[in-house]
Amino acid sequence: MIEIKGISKQFQNETEIDYRDMTFESGRSYMLLGASGCGKSTLLNMIAGILSPTKGSITIDGRDMSAATQKERDRFRIERIGYIFQDFKLINDMTVADNIGILRLEGVDISGMDEMLKHLAIYEKKNARVKHLSGGQKQRVAIARALVKRPDIILADEPTGNLNFAIGEQVMRELCEVSRGKTLIAVTHDDRLAKYFDVIIDMNEMTSGMRDTVSEQGGV
């Protein structure tokens, strides 16, 4: 279970976002909807331990991650969290297998890689360089890398953001299928994908403060 209590994040440009308290139950899927800049990705980054909240606490299974050191958060992220980034975060010159194999640097077991790639229908591209893949294929590789380590928590930041709707929906379907039984928190602004999630959270209502983009647009 992930508990968000009284957190806010202030950035160097003085932008500050305050979050309402939230709880994410284990084994359920959550869709965070909201306009750009309302703090969806920032929340994911704080849960993943990439960013630290300026104040408040994020507790994961009873452990206060906001009080953990960067090293502890890194360890937690590699062991427990599968993060699918909006821009894939893949090394283009490397093969699909090597992009997933990078996890072995931290001793992560990737023995399920072939099975995962087959499940995501990307196995035949295993030895292809990422730069030669289409957007949909790259997204599948990113999903495979996030899930091959069998994480408890899956964070997905706009997993269909770079894909057309048909492919995006297919990728989302595959993502929900492979992450069944795990905690899935996905950020998206496409409410047509809502049918794949247990809970929909409108982040426009869950955040407040000096949200630069949101303020300019007057919110959604």
Added chain:
Amino acid sequence: MLMFALKNMAIKRVQIILIVLSIVISAGIGVLAFNVAQQVDDGITDNAGYYSLIVGPAGSSTQLAMNTMYFAEEPVGTIPYEVVSDLQRDQRVIQVIPFAMADNYNGYGVVGTTADFLSTKAVAAGVMLADGESMQAVVGANVAKYNGLQVGDVIYTSHSAGSSETHTQGLTVVGILQESHSSFDNIVFTQLHTLWEMHDHGGEEHEEEHDHAHKTVCAVLVNAKNPGLAMQLVNEYHGKIITEEGKSHTLQAIEPMAVVRDVLNDADNTKYIVFVLCAVILVMNIMIISIITLLNMYHSAKEISLMRLIGISMKRINLLYILQNGMIGLLSTLLAFCVSRACLLLMNDYVSSMGVVLNMSKVYPAELLILLGVFLISVLPTMIWTYFMARKDSIHE
């Protein structure tokens, strides 16, 4: 981690090949220059140190040393054989080798001497010179190779290179010396008395010359019982005037080691220039290698940031890059060493004219220091970079 590092290096192979080439060229030149300069120095000194003193006609001491030890330049002149006899009777002496250089065979010099002169050499075919025999020739490896000579062949020498006028008496090749990459490869050796006989039986037109050649030598190579006695002999024979058949001959006696040392001291300035040039090349390459490595690391910042985002720790990332650059450094230094040895092999024929054999397996401690320095240079920029990266974690950028 090793596999990942190798794969990552394979991706950046063009960049890495350039870095390796840069290191190999600079380190290879540095090591080679040092090794050659040192081996030539040591080799010339070793050769020179084999004999305690050389006695010959008055004139250039350098010419006398170079002619007797490396068969280079023309002999200074001749001295009566009586000097050899005197020295052989001298109780302070343990070895006396007469040396005469005259005639040539297809451009290769002919030396008349005794079997002792070749006592440190070995034959590849046939036998060594026998003092009791005559009209024998033992030829150097190159003489045999380039003239197609075999044991049993008869060769005819002439008075001067290119001359079609040869001696009527031929020399029978009884042995071919093993290749030594030294000046011995390019000489025909025969008994001293054979050289005299050939000149005694020459045509009338060379009568005057034959008179001079009779019972004369160009130099006498001497080994004294100890350095003190050698010094006594030098003092005794240097400037000594002997008279034979009413003609006086002024002698000079030299310590070959001292003469060669003087020559090398003059050459040392050139050696220092080579060292300075090598140092400049090395410094420039230190800068180039450092800049290339730092740029490489700078361009890797995105890759590092990506690895941080998926949870790879800075410690692992630092280790990965140090491992990669360590392998590049190790490969480069090993290649530089191999290249320097290959160049030594190629240069051997060139420096062999000085009587020096470059030994490929000869490694000086300073060479290892140069290579160690190059290795550290290739790793140091990465360590500096990773130190700063560890202080400023790219995950927050």
